Amino acid sequence: MSEEIADVLIIGAGAAGAAIAWSLAETRMRIVCLEQGDWMNPADYPTSRSDWEMDRFGAFGLSPNGRGRAEDYPVNDDDSPIKISNFNAVGGSTILYAAHFPRMHPSDFRVRTLDGVADDWPVDYATLEPYYDQNAQMMGVAGLAGDPAYPPKEPTLPPVPFGKLGDTLGRGFEKLGWHWWPSDSAIATEEHAGRAPCVNLGPCIMGCAQGAKGSTDVTYWPVAVREGVELRTRCRVREITVDENGMADGAIYLDANGVEQKQKAEIVIVACNGVGTPRLLLNSCSSRFPDGLANSSGLVGKNLMFHPYAMVTGIFEERLDGWKGPTGCCLISQEFYETDPSLDFVRGYSFEMLRGMGPVSTALFGMGTGRLPWGADHHEAYAQIWDRTAGMVIICEDLPEEHNQVTLDPELTDGDGIPAPKITYQLSENSRRMLDHAVTRGTEILEAAGAVETLSEAPLPPAGWHLMGTARMGTDPKRSVVDSWCRSHDVKNLFIVDGSVFVTSGGVNPTNTIQALALYVADKIKKNLTNLFE
Amino acid sequence: MSDPQANDEIRALSNLIDVLLPASADGLMPAAGSLGLAAPLREKLGDAWPATVSGLDACETVARAGGAGAFASLSQQEATAVLEQVAADDPAFLGGLVFNLYAAYYQHPVVVEALGLEARPPYPGGYPLEQGDLSQLERVRNGPRRYREC
Numbered sequence A: 001m002s003e004e005i006a007d008v009l010i011i012g013a014g015a016a017g018a019a020i021a022w023s024l025a026e027t028r029m030r031i032v033c034l035e036q037g038d039w040m041n042p043a044d045y046p047t048s049r050s051d052w053e054m055d056r057f058g059a060f061g062l063s064p065n066g067r068g069r070a071e072d073y074p075v076n077d078d079d080s081p082i083k084i085s086n087f088n089a090v091g092g093s094t095i096l097y098a099a100h101f102p103r104m105h106p107s108d109f110r111v112r113t114l115d116g117v118a119d120d121w122p123v124d125y126a127t128l129e130p131y132y133d134q135n136a137q138m139m140g141v142a143g144l145a146g147d148p149a150y151p152p153k154e155p156t157l158p159p160v161p162f163g164k165l166g167d168t169l170g171r172g173f174e175k176l177g178w179h180w181w182p183s184d185s186a187i188a189t190e191e192h193a194g195r196a197p198c199v200n201l202g203p204c205i206m207g208c209a210q211g212a213k214g215s216t217d218v219t220y221w222p223v224a225v226r227e228g229v230e231l232r233t234r235c236r237v238r239e240i241t242v243d244e245n246g247m248a249d250g251a252i253y254l255d256a257n258g259v260e261q262k263q264k265a266e267i268v269i270v271a272c273n274g275v276g277t278p279r280l281l282l283n284s285c286s287s288r289f290p291d292g293l294a295n296s297s298g299l300v301g302k303n304l305m306f307h308p309y310a311m312v313t314g315i316f317e318e319r320l321d322g323w324k325g326p327t328g329c330c331l332i333s334q335e336f337y338e339t340d341p342s343l344d345f346v347r348g349y350s351f352e353m354l355r356g357m358g359p360v361s362t363a364l365f366g367m368g369t370g371r372l373p374w375g376a377d378h379h380e381a382y383a384q385i386w387d388r389t390a391g392m393v394i395i396c397e398d399l400p401e402e403h404n405q406v407t408l409d410p411e412l413t414d415g416d417g418i419p420a421p422k423i424t425y426q427l428s429e430n431s432r433r434m435l436d437h438a439v440t441r442g443t444e445i446l447e448a449a450g451a452v453e454t455l456s457e458a459p460l461p462p463a464g465w466h467l468m469g470t471a472r473m474g475t476d477p478k479r480s481v482v483d484s485w486c487r488s489h490d491v492k493n494l495f496i497v498d499g500s501v502f503v504t505s506g507g508v509n510p511t512n513t514i515q516a517l518a519l520y521v522a523d524k525i526k527k528n529l530t531n532l533f534e
Numbered sequence B: 001m002s003d004p005q006a007n008d009e010i011r012a013l014s015n016l017i018d019v020l021l022p023a024s025a026d027g028l029m030p031a032a033g034s035l036g037l038a039a040p041l042r043e044k045l046g047d048a049w050p051a052t053v054s055g056l057d058a059c060e061t062v063a064r065a066g067g068a069g070a071f072a073s074l075s076q077q078e079a080t081a082v083l084e085q086v087a088a089d090d091p092a093f094l095g096g097l098v099f100n101l102y103a104a105y106y107q108h109p110v111v112v113e114a115l116g117l118e119a120r121p122p123y124p125g126g127y128p129l130e131q132g133d134l135s136q137l138e139r140v141r142n143g144p145r146r147y148r149e150c
Helices: A015-027 A052-057 A111-115 A125-139 A163-176 A220-226 A273-283 A359-368 A378-383 A429-449 A511-527 B004-020 B038-065 B076-089 B092-105 B109-114 B134-141
Strands: A006-011 A031-034 A076-079 A230-232 A236-242 A248-254 A260-270 A309-315 A331-333 A349-354 A389-396 A405-413 A419-424 A453-457 A494-496
Touching (some): A006 A015, A006 A248, A015 A125, A015 A511, A031 A260, A052 A359, A125 A511, A163 A331, A163 A429, A236 A273, A260 A273, A273 A405, A273 A419, A309 A429, A349 A429, A359 A378, A359 B092, A389 A429, B004 B038, B004 B076, B038 B076
Parallel strands (some): A006 A260, A031 A230
Antiparallel strands (some): A236 A248, A309 A389, A309 A453, A331 A349
16 A cells, blocks of 8 residues: 555546646646556557558457457447447557547537537637647647638648548549548657657557657656656556545555555546546445445436447549558548538538558458459459558547446456446437438548549447547536536546546547646646635 | 478468469469468468368368369369359358468568568658648638637
């Protein structure tokens, strides 16, 4: 047991835990962060090896259920058409994310007022804007100023190159007269804060050996640790403990040797993502909180939102140079982002244009889609798809529904015997209509760009990257878990700073907003230190 | 000491993958067996290897039953017909084998170079990629605001 009481205990060293640790470090409080994963060694990332493409089926796969890493915990997602994708390490899921880094729109925070659905957020875009800017500096955001889809913003670095593939797709958008723009990406296109510039390795989603991608192990954490934050790895928190007054007083965790430890703290901040956080809160039962910590509303774990994804791929006659360059998103289109009353769904979505595939992925794509036979005709068929694919994922806004939820699985546990999460999720009718529209429009883009054949899949099963809504913000303690600065309504020294607190999901990747919120919360804590527990 | 039976099985697998991935008509793409992929493929197949051996035996049986001789002696067209028949009787036979074969083939240095790439891992060298034509964006840049003020 650690005898020394931390001023601040942060649980989780991913996108949000890193940001809030860094921001609070200037207070010189004693800050301890517990992370169940370990530091990643960039030399272990697949792009250093010739067989790099196959690692997505192994140690660098998206699902924690298939990687076989001791740092992961299992997730029962059998009752969901969308499967969980995450990563457990210093840096969390930013290790495997594509670093696509858009902001939410101002309207995303006012969906009840504007569109009559879900709830407004208790914060707005203007409140978060300075924290988006701060985060852009720390994460190193590449982009291009002047996008009319957003209030004015100045990216830190030049945009990610999009090359011939992007030119081709851009011509498609121009033919249709639709919005498109180089995407904001947390990728160092120039040397930035000690990070080497991107050299277009390709598969950002298997870790960046170059260190150009803005995962928080190479952005916030080195600075936070230098500033005095203590980061303890291979420490899996079992439960948050409370004192006789109902205040959080620390956490019990299993260290790297599986030995139970306790860390006492004055303030506890949870940053374990939209599945890990409700899991931890529901595992933190006590006589005072028999239904889980911070759960008087009964909403911990409820209102789980993913982003239902579609994928549309086009096959072109010309080679596109698509096998190189950052995988995730070179271009974005928000032509259908804002609610259009003439459509049969509310809210909207983003098109995120992908790069092409490597040689092995091309073969497996051809095999999986039945267009690549073995035998005498194989090479001719392969030549028709090699370096001739381009496409997109389409990220649809999900709306909160209480029956979509994270609970504790009655049987499944992690390697330390801690109950594992179970996902129960159904696509809404609104999401289905949005996906249908998105696939039709996405196909139009590719055809306008010159695709001779297109194919689509919706929803995309392994796309449970964005985990939101399971400890939502709000002003009403009966209808929310945390208040407008992410402090628990029930436990005044407990904060939550990950995607759990999202009221709605927007139609963009959430990491930038998660981190902006974490920086905002850090500032609120710093400004209210003298009366924090009132 | 080498195991004669194991060597025979590897030879049979090499013949089989030559049928699955023969050399291209223009000669640019090599046959899979000529790249020595059979032995590593056998390792990759792991627990699926006994089922693969059964499939290889079935190919041999079907080939000889047809009166054309050993499977290895068949033409590409004849061998394809045999393989299709065996795969129809045992649909699981080729699935994992072809998956692993494609993976091994398309990361082999000879094949990677034949595709016009350098035979090396992406890191540390990386690749050049041109910016793209940003002037195409002028219409969008000068167009109306696309977000709602609120």
